[in-house]
Amino acid sequence: MVKNASRINVIPFMIRDFHRKSKENPVQILAGLRPVSLTGNLCGKRKLSSLPGHATIEGKEPSGAREARSMIDFQELGKYRENNRIEAKRAVGGLPRSIWETYSAFANTVGGVILLGVEESPDKTLHSVRLPDPEGLAEDFLVLVNDPAVASVNILSPMNVCVIEAEGNRIVVIEVPRADRRDRPVYVGGDPVKGTYRRNGEGDYHCTLDEVRAMQRDSREGMLDGQILSALPPSSLSAPSVERYRKRLAAARPEHPWLSLPWDGLCAKLGALARGEDRFMHPTAAGLLLFGEGDAIRSVFPHYALDYQERPSRTSRWTYRLRSEDGAWSGNLFDFYERVTERLPLGLPEEEHPQETREALTEALVNAIVHADYEGTRSLSVVKTPCEIVFSNPGGLRPSLPEALGGGVADPRNANIMRILRLAGIGHGEGSGLPAIFRAWKKRNRAAPVLEEQLSLGRTVLTLPLYGKPDAESTGVLSPAVRQAALDYLRDHVSAELSELADFLGEGTARVKLLLGDLIAGGLAEKIVRGGKRLYRLKQ
Template identity: 45%
Template sequence: MLDLSQLSKYRENNRIEAKKAQGGLPHSIWETYSAFANAFGGYILLGVVENADKSFSSVPLSSPEKLVADFWNSVNNHSIVNVNILSDRNVQIVESGGNQIVVIEVPRADRHDKPVYTGVDPFSGTYRRNGEGDYRCTKDEVRAMLRDQADISQDARVMDTMTIDCLDTDTIRRYRQRMDNLRPGHVWSELAVEDFLHRIGAMARDADGKLRPTAAGLLMFGHEYEIVREFPHYFLDYQEHDRSATEDERWTDRIVSSSGDWSGNICDFYFRVYNRIAQDIKVPFKLEGTDRIDDTPLHKALREALANALIHADYYDRRGLVIQKWPDKIRIANPGAFRINVQEALVGGVSDPRNESLIKMFNLINVGERAGSGLPSIRSVWQKQGWQVPEIVEAFNPDRTTLTLPLSAAKMAVKSGGKKVAAKNGDKEGGIAERRKADILQYLTDTPKAASKEIAEAVGLQVSRTKMYLAELIEQEAVVAEGAGRARKYRLKT
């Protein structure tokens, strides 16, 4: 039996669509199927109406079994919808409010299946979900999905009209110097420039056997005015704000790729911006032998976050990469949607990079990860700092992924004289609580969904105390609860 009152949270997140389905399948079901598949997934309920107060009620269905049969026949008809991404477990007949209803769970489609569209034309039949319902995707959105279908990395393309002159020699020289410092005696150190660039994937041979820059080489080492010949919307933007009171203040310092007074490529942008965002981090005094170690897990996490944005960006998309730094947070927004489910990215172990050659180039100078551990590592470092949990938001039209990194302590509510006051991590009680909550978040990073009893056993707390911390994490929008009673489970908010 299905309790419709428990589905309100899905409706609030635009993940549920109720349809009466009287007289057969409603035609709009396929637009909703497409919209959910191309976004975050969702539930379609047949035999359910949404009331004025946003609650749901079931209505009688004359023949739910026939509706299910009609649905399967239609979803497998390529003139109605181009691909069936469902299995038997995704379509069920359940009882609710004394009536039988049909529940269709539409998962987020794999990138190889996108775009999921109605009819025979992806440019007119592709939909996505937003706060107002299903909307028809723009041609740019459809093209982005089609680009992501390919198993060949976007940045592997050979720029067959360009030569090495399109690349900035100073950037290449600095890159090679860093690599030599990190990997002394490497077998590529003595190679000629073109041979070296060929080895790292920055150049490749065209159909005539001539070495040409690849898309990755152009992005990594190219002059900005050459990069925009291939990527017309390419734009890198770093903004620094000296006050955090409002986010719409004008920046106090800025670095943009189109300024003309530097190369404008992503290699030089990375080092310019990293030096800015890392300059306020306090470095503990630590010796390894007689050498002082100036690196910390926080430095590494910042490098990972910055490199991830540059590596996973879709440089063909129409909005550029923007990094904004305030005293209390850093926001990194890059063009392109996630190629895997965000929850999978937060758990780690799964990697589906958009630009594999860029990963290789950054790895050679010890920047970035290949194992899909980037986001979990960043979250873990932030939790150990006692800071608020980093937030990831994926948006569409245009496709955009935004990572917000708070640089301040997480707050919790503690009672003082019968009143609730905010306590920061530096206070004794607050510090203990934040460490406990960090343990819970770490467990939910490794275990995507768990009951309070399982969490309590894993972190060594009483169930009642665990539930209190979970309630605070829900209030802080770091965790969400699903289900009720004994079936209640908790997971990280995506």
Template identity: 40%
Template sequence: MTKEVLLHLLQEGECFHLEAKKAERDLPASIWESYSAFCNTDGGIILLGVSEDKKKNLSVTGIQDSSKLIQNFWNQINNKQKVSDNLLFNHQVYPFTIDDKEIIVIEVPRADRHYKPVFISDNLFSGTYRRNADGDYRCSREEVKAMLRDQADITADTTIAEKIDWKELDKDTIRRFRMRFRNMKPGHVWNTLDDVEFLLKTGALKRDRNTSGICTTLAGILMFGTEQLITEQFPNYFLDYREVEDENRWTDRVFSSSGDWSGNLFDFYFKIIDRLTSSVKVPFKLQNGLDRIDETSAHEALREALANALIHADYYGRRGVVVVKDKDKLVISNPGTLRITLDEALEGGVSDPRNTVLFKMFAMVNVGERTGSGLQNLRYVWKDMGLPEPRLVEKFSPDQIYIEIPFTNGDSFSLLESEDDFHKGMVRESPVSYRRVPDKVPDKVPDKVPDKVPDKVPDKVPDKVPDTLTDNQIRILELLSENNRLSMMELSEKVGISKRKILDNINKLRDQNLIQRLGDNRTGYWNVLIK
């Protein structure tokens, strides 16, 4: 790590990827909680010899004997009673001198899924931590179990569902799947098989080696089952597609528990895919000079994005697969975390599906057959179209992966749960924030980072509160007058309306020069221009 990067980290303060500890003479006990948290989340940096004051500013206090402290660190991290796994190499723990004071830098990597959870004090369930904003929290049993499931190389969807007869699967879905397979591959030898033999080839069914009986796999239930059958195995299973007109109304909706269709993955995909891609413009283009081409690379990329969400979802997770579309963007979310690093996901070429049988079955009908290139392809296509780059986000507690795909170049409110989550560092998105280095770095760490203040107050500020303001807008003014650092989420809770409505009202108050923002989204505050 260079001095410039380190100074920038100190200037930014503690965050999702940075933890500072005073540790003047000894290792603090909390260092192991932070180590576990960074390993189980997305990696990060621990700085020893750095203190944080009440205003969240960092200052270098120094280490008295860095070599002794480093040796003590290695002794403890290699003790299985202290930490379950040491994932560090020598070059990731080192002393650093700033302003004639020594500190210790510990670069903690994100653990490979085979090593998670990394826990402390020889206690799996009470000693497993994760990172949330600028602190560490103890994982719930549900989170620990999810990490344990992801350790296995044989994915969960291959598991046999006990006491489920394959005849309980939805026959119409099986017929539609076979019809599509036959149309895609008319000469394939599997087309001559009966349903049982065909489903055995797909992985939807398995032969019991002890009894030679036919058993249904979890993948078979997800792909060909009914909603009732699926929720018996996955109580939190839910599929939801919405076309949003505003935050409270939708013009079209398809969800798995509606009761008027099967509710399984195969039918969900083909019920919504045309709706999902209908916003993509198709230029007039002929193939061989005769037939119009109705498909573009954008259609293909969107199909891949939806398939990836269904294939990589953790169906034991609390949240279902949710697809929300409005005129400006599409947001696809699925339960579970990334099984590879975010950088690997963005670069493409690495595939580690959570449900390998589902992957195989979708690929059989030419859906999601690209290995590890779906997101990379989507980014390239959107760049060629001149649109903003799609955004991939990993969120924890509950574990979710979001991909937000813009349809326009205009700025609009995110359909993700809260923009404040990003500013507080509660989610992980690309690019990695702690790798951003400013063009110009100060020679030393400033005592206080100055707020970014506008040049002047707007010329026209009303003398009194306009009569046209709504009750909610007046309430927002009152709250910001009492506490000018309230976040959108806090305002939403106090006013009793959604975060999107809060943002709309904030923008209207700014347009009328009643409030202004001083500083950035993370450290700034609101200035109420009228009392």
């Protein structure tokens, strides 16, 4: 937050939401925008009211500027470094070409802030420079971001571009949010293969073809698992798997009218079989993945793989393994679910309410199954050790991380699979699964679960620690997941106080202090004193 700033002039630039296929000239559209409520302030040699599309609301701070300020103290730029959420560009000679790569990268990752009129010093600190015409620079950006030949889509809200006074100079602040999955990939130069970027650390990287295709799949409307596979006959499904599902359905809904149907009739009602254009019945993608034979599944999804492992430690070789390719069982999702849910609770520490733990573990497995991208190249895996259980599914998060953890946002890749499982009483659905898992873990006083979106690896990972949550006076080393969360926080926030980091991690200050000492000893972090406060940051 901004503290003790003498004066900060915030000049937002209001823009409309242009459709990427609009045939109107963006310059003419922008010039036609009318201000809502103009102030009489002067900005350089121009009146604010003379700026196309400029508007301010008396007494109210623009939301875009407010969000930027929550990340950056613009009067102390020197304490910041470029990272995965901040990009500085000198821009004295106009808009740099690399700004569009960063726009794409932020939009396709988790969002970020582009600072024009800010340069990186040799020691990596940031400092403002004097821009000849910051308002003109902002106008140029707004015009070009609406040009489909430059950027595939404009995802900015009206207040995402503003001019702010920083260290005596006026700089342009562009807040780029994470793009909605329907807009991804956000690419530049008119070519999604050559012009799609993501953010990694403090730089933009060019996405691989697999990453681009994964984003394109996620941008499609409709249920991805609803496709009718007209090349396959009904016999591609495993009748014994369907009968095992029938038993689950009978246990959950003993009076259900579909229970008396033959296996193919039940599959038709479930949507596992559907009539194709040839008027014959064929498996749907959901039906094949849930109930299919392994060879039939791989004929459609060549990279499909399921892997469950039990290990005595994180680095040890497995002592038990179940793989979809071993040929000893069907290899489909439903049978994987049945077998894995039987083994997950085995060997867990004794507790007062084991049923809640079993339900949370089941929900974690279902969450991985219904959100997996089976057209991707990664396997769906579950690795169980005495200290944690790690669920990994191919594909990134479709909603943002806060939306996924907050609940209420149901956007599964495989909505038909989720519906079929829920009918038999398996899984919460409706975006409530993850919050239920976190509540169950908190109730059992365990260390908090960790949900990670590993974009460069094309997967989402949920780690459920099996050890108890330590109190503030405990000693010992925190888990690797907590260690990584601390590093991620320092990367995103540049520096933090001990109490701030402890609140974020949900751990006691004594244990977080030990963790920070370990990071300092390992050359990953350092302690500094600024304004009488002890702060921690990543080692430069």
